[in-house]
Amino acid sequence: PLSDYDGAGAIDAAASHSAVAAGQYVRQTLTAASFPNGTWTHSLHLDQGDETRLCAVWSGTADSSYATTVLQMDLDLVVRAPNGTVAASSASTVNPFEIVQFVPAATGIYTVELTVQRFLGTSEPLALAWTTSWDARTDLVTVTGAPRIGTTVGIEWYDRYHPGGVYFGFVSASPYPATWQLPVGKVMRVGLDYLANASFGLPGFVGVLPANGRATTSLAIPQLPGLAGVTVYFGMITLETGQGICEETGHVTEVTILP
Numbered sequence: 001p002l003s004d005y006d007g008a009g010a011i012d013a014a015a016s017h018s019a020v021a022a023g024q025y026v027r028q029t030l031t032a033a034s035f036p037n038g039t040w041t042h043s044l045h046l047d048q049g050d051e052t053r054l055c056a057v058w059s060g061t062a063d064s065s066y067a068t069t070v071l072q073m074d075l076d077l078v079v080r081a082p083n084g085t086v087a088a089s090s091a092s093t094v095n096p097f098e099i100v101q102f103v104p105a106a107t108g109i110y111t112v113e114l115t116v117q118r119f120l121g122t123s124e125p126l127a128l129a130w131t132t133s134w135d136a137r138t139d140l141v142t143v144t145g146a147p148r149i150g151t152t153v154g155i156e157w158y159d160r161y162h163p164g165g166v167y168f169g170f171v172s173a174s175p176y177p178a179t180w181q182l183p184v185g186k187v188m189r190v191g192l193d194y195l196a197n198a199s200f201g202l203p204g205f206v207g208v209l210p211a212n213g214r215a216t217t218s219l220a221i222p223q224l225p226g227l228a229g230v231t232v233y234f235g236m237i238t239l240e241t242g243q244g245i246c247e248e249t250g251h252v253t254e255v256t257i258l259p
Helices: 013-021 194-197
Strands: 025-030 039-046 052-058 073-080 086-092 097-102 108-119 124-132 140-144 152-158 164-171 175-182 186-190 206-208 213-218 233-241 248-249 251-257
Touching: 013 140, 039 124, 052 073, 052 108, 086 097, 108 124, 108 213, 140 233, 140 251, 152 164, 152 251, 164 175, 164 194, 164 213, 175 233, 186 233
Parallel strands: none
Antiparallel strands: 025 124, 039 108, 052 097, 052 124, 073 086, 073 108, 140 152, 152 213, 164 206, 164 233, 175 186, 233 248, 233 251
């Protein structure tokens, strides 16, 4: 739930680390001059279909008896899509934060607008952060052996959290910013191209994960000189048991074929 208890007992440390490493946060000290025309703005890039949670937080001041928190600043939050329409919004008056969660309908630059409703102090600290389903990816693909033309490499598909789940492994020739939307609210940061579609028919690329969450297979690289120097991208998804939706996505493993 999006409430004053949001996040309690459900912090994803790996996703948080991924978001911080990617610089998905802003910290500023705001003054009245920070709100030209009453609004502070920040732009960020989001991918279509990649469920996003965004939170703005600031401070409160205790009253003289330290019994009540007094909010010197109150902001309303709006996130606008690339076409200017409202993608998400939050407006409250009793807490020092605003939080939204939504699935971007289009890839592009989104604008965060914080409109001031109250500003009683001289300055106020602000932190803005966002995380997406991509930050929470956990599936791992490992390719072993030198990927030379005419040789065979080993592949391991690993999902530590869903043993017994149905997995789909694939190899794509379309790197990010190409994306592949998955149901529901998740993406892979590679394209669903001809190679990815063909790879679903390869032995060991689709199956059921054993009890340890690890499945292995191999891939023979054709004896074609034109493949030398070509880079391909391995990925993996796990489906929710009995459901047609994506449970987990995976880190992308980049492999360049050697002559």
